Amino acid sequence: MYFPSLFLLLCVSLAQLSQEAVNGHGVKNKHTSGKGLLNLGFKSPLMHTKANLSDITNIKSSFEFRTLDPEGVLLYGDTQGGVEWFVLALRGGLPEMQIGKGDAIAIVTGGPRLNDGRWHQVQLRSEGRLVVLEVGGAPVLMVGLHSQHAVEHTMGQIRLSLGGLLVQELELFRPIQPQMDGCIRAGNWLNHNLTWETDLGEKGRLCLAEIQRGSFFPGTGLAAFNTSDFPVHQTNSSFITIEMEGPLAEWSGTALIILSSQYDPVLTITAQNRSKELKVLFHEHAVSVSEPLAKLSLSLSRYMVKIDLDNRIIRELYDDTHDWLARWHEGMVLAFGGVPENTNDIAADNGSGYLHGCVRQIRIQGREVDLDHALYKHSSVSSHSCPTSVGLLDP
Template sequence: MNYQKEVVILLLGLYLIFLCRGASGDQISGKGIINLAHRQTKWTPLVQTSANLSEVTSIRSFFEFRTFDPEGAVFYGDTKDGEDWFVLSLRDGIPEMQIGKADILVSIKGGRKLNDGAWHLLELRNEGKFVVLEVNNQVELVVGLHSKLAEDELTGNIRLALGGMLVDKQKLFHPFEPEMDACIRGGHWLNLSTTWDTDSTWEPRPCFSEIKKGNYFPGTGVATFNSSDLPGLKTEEAGITVEIFGSWTGTTLSLQSTGFEYVLGELEGNKDVKEVQLGLKEGSERGIPPHEPAALTFTILKHSLVVNSKSELETESLDFFSMWKKGMLLTFGGVPGDSEVAKSKQYLRGCLDKILVQGQVIDLDRALYKHSAVSSHSCPTEAMNELT
């Protein structure tokens, strides 16, 4: 990719960010493009706004929505400081509405799958005692509820939020994972024109014009799992396999445990495998040719580590199966922490189309830690062009 193209993409990203941000830097326009993915906290909404109900003449909101993510929080609203609340989320890619009102908790799921990477027009509105969800101008869900304990006339403030909830997650009738790698644009929220307050940890990022499925690492940050939370050993002969598919450059993964560290980095020319002793730590570094679509299989055996059927590290002094079961740190995209080793390694840059551990697809939203710059379900096609 040449320098001029890099400048154009950078300016486009800054322009999209400017559209979304308010003059103070901590507010955005609800009509702009909002990327829900990049945040530090799970349940805290990315953006929120509030208004006096006396200003609201229409309980109707609509917006365009795009994602590959199968689960997460999309849109939230409440009154009475959260006594009555509503949340729209995805589960298995299908819309789900949950409502809490007086003594009633309701959960309903249905309609078409929305996590196909295409833009969909969503509309939510109240019709008397019913809440209606439309997708692309077709009614998908209708929820009716009535409580003798609820007041018919609404007074006070109404609060709206995107990408999270303003009430405790314990109130949910059907719990879900809130992280949502998605973009929203063209929002019309009730009849309000107020700006939205942003989460203090949020760093606004552009929504790319074209996306594909995958885990996107922009050259910043890592995703770390505790191995005890991942699929375990089936047979000693087969070991534990980690399979990675995609196009990338930089550090692929690393393993850390007490007194041990292993880094699977980038190939440096045609150099032979090198082993590096790091104090009490043992390790070897090996990589794959960058820039080309690749499939990598990393196998953990009882006393050895194998990359694409070639043994990279053998040691009788360590039992990797026991270490995996007790809990090692398996990190994709680099080395966690601020150690000299971490600082010396290049972060992964590119798209991991799929990550499998013991044959099971791994969702980065379930990571012990994921940097806010890493996207868990979508890759920009622009990034693919850079690496080819």
């Protein structure tokens, strides 16, 4: 079967076009102090910097941080080009620190839950062989590591990055999803006047004054999965459920599309906020719903799709030309927020077919879908946060 290669090619093409869209502004690298308001979610890593160890007199950094994302990297640092390293991240909403030194790795997780959408004052400092994490002025975590084979270095360089890892092949004690949908401000890094480097140009993602839970699609990109990543046989079910929570009446654009391995549309859902209309197209059948409410649910069986709005059955559509459950198992493209159909259309980046709106929650077989685990996600899509008033951000 050639589909996995086809899907991989699709994701690589989308990623290249996304990067070209960023670089198309004519800005290769931008330098900043790292003290202002920064959104970590646009790129991984967002920024990076380096300094001579001989110039650093105090290993202490502080910043304010806000997120609704339960998992991702905040700060990474290393010396000797990654031989010795440190990571501050969130896992399950809790702070986690990992240290690698020589042949040893240490990890500690705990403290207060930080993915509550509020601003938190965070400080990291080194006390000899210990690293201490403070939140709100109170110590919450401490980790230490000593290796008999490690050598203390006061020469060379120290590297830092925000929102991602600088060493791709870094093997953490517990692997973690690096992308972080969050914001940092008031950064003070190593008590040193560091210059950070980023290639985002002037069009990075904004840090909003107020946020709410959900995934925000600004009308410029999509997130794509392989349906085989959601195995149905594990639930002993004869149908597949896909649920999306609104407000559906505020959506505009393509909310969902399923494409076969031959790249033919199987099911498409589009919305229009001006007419308050939702359209579902399944093979050759079409359904239009006016005044859609808060929750859309699709049940896809072998030859039928059932459409529910707020737990009320709207329509049942039949098509016995294909076994859609078998095709789901084999692998199809499941895309939220747009149509990955024609790369030329995507390169135009006019956003005409992309979704603009907040999706409060996406569930497949009752399990919440995290867009950070998509095989491809456009950098403009926020996985875990929406503006409280989407109408203020109309494209």
